[in-house]
């Protein structure tokens with residue numbers, strides 16, 4: 581039992597990654613998102629803040645913080661951590 585076809589495993593013709601498909605979330609008119617698969621409202625998990633440096637700004641030294649949210653479907657995906 582030493583001749584396992586390991587090649588067949590690594591050579592997948594189609595790669596599907598759950599959660600990495602931007603078309604997975606359908607934008608609604610009220611700025612919320614719905615899951616394309618199950619229709620549930622997409623939740624946003626607050627992940628923290630990122631500092632955004634605007635180098636083109638005439639006022640040097642200006643940095644802005646921007647909240648980061650990770651969208652996820654409560655039905656199809658696990659809550660991001």
Ligand SMILES: [Zn+2]
Pocket residue numbers: 615616617618619620653654655656657
């Ligand atoms: Zn879903």
